[in-house]
Amino acid sequence: MTSFVKIVGGFAIVAVIAASAVPFVARADDKDAIDYRENIMKSLDAQTADLGMIVSTQIPDDNLVAHTKALAILAKQAQKSFESKIPGGDAKPELWANYADFQKRMDDFVAKTADMAASAEKGGMPVVMEKMVPALTCKGCHDLYRVKK
């Protein structure tokens, strides 16, 4: 009986070690991927806020084109950053369950921000004002695929 208890106890210790070790490794990798895409989302948020301040004339428009160019590249970064399909962070499970729809929305985001950047260079503020709302569809995607803040 004593040796049975020892064996069970031994198994329990091994199980505890295994349970703590495996998720630790998984968490370390996942955390990197989540931190990475969160840095991209932070950049998108910051550049969008600044573009908004320019369009609402709070800030002069010297950097107008620069912000649109940054947003176009950041959209590409964002698209790639989700390809690892690592759940967690602020991503809802629906993102992975409806990945084809999510991907389509990211494709649109990349295409429309690229179009806005190319147009901004030629047409300036009036063109940006026209293209901004259809290009920066952040909320539509966040409502579906981001955990509520």
Added chain:
Amino acid sequence: MTRLLQFAAGLAFAAALTLPAIVRASEPDDVIEYRKNIMKTLGAQAAALNATLQGKAPAESFTLHAQVLAIAASEALIAFTPKVEGGDSKPEVWAKWDDFSKKMKEFAANTADLAKTAEAGGAAAAQPKMQGALTCKGCHDTYRQPLKK
């Protein structure tokens, strides 16, 4: 004559309505928020660039991060020109404006070179230029308030 007077009065009225919107100076809080957003972008993109080199993020995104760093550096150069005190800026920014301005110009030029090198030769070609381009700490130590812990 009456018509001319009416026209002139109309023009003056229109000018009075539109002029303040165009030439009004930005509110100091807006200027500070605006440049903080650019600094947030720089911090997040520098972290993401490092992640691509450490195998924590897609290696092919290195160039995309270098490109955004170059754009954000050019934005930062403009964002400080209204010379609005406050935020995380130490008084030294304004007291030693020539040195600060020189450092910002170098930052913009060196990150632009980093991005061009990455576009042409990828991360391997650009990596040796990283340290010389991302001189964030050197400037922050002199010109940014210590971060609150």
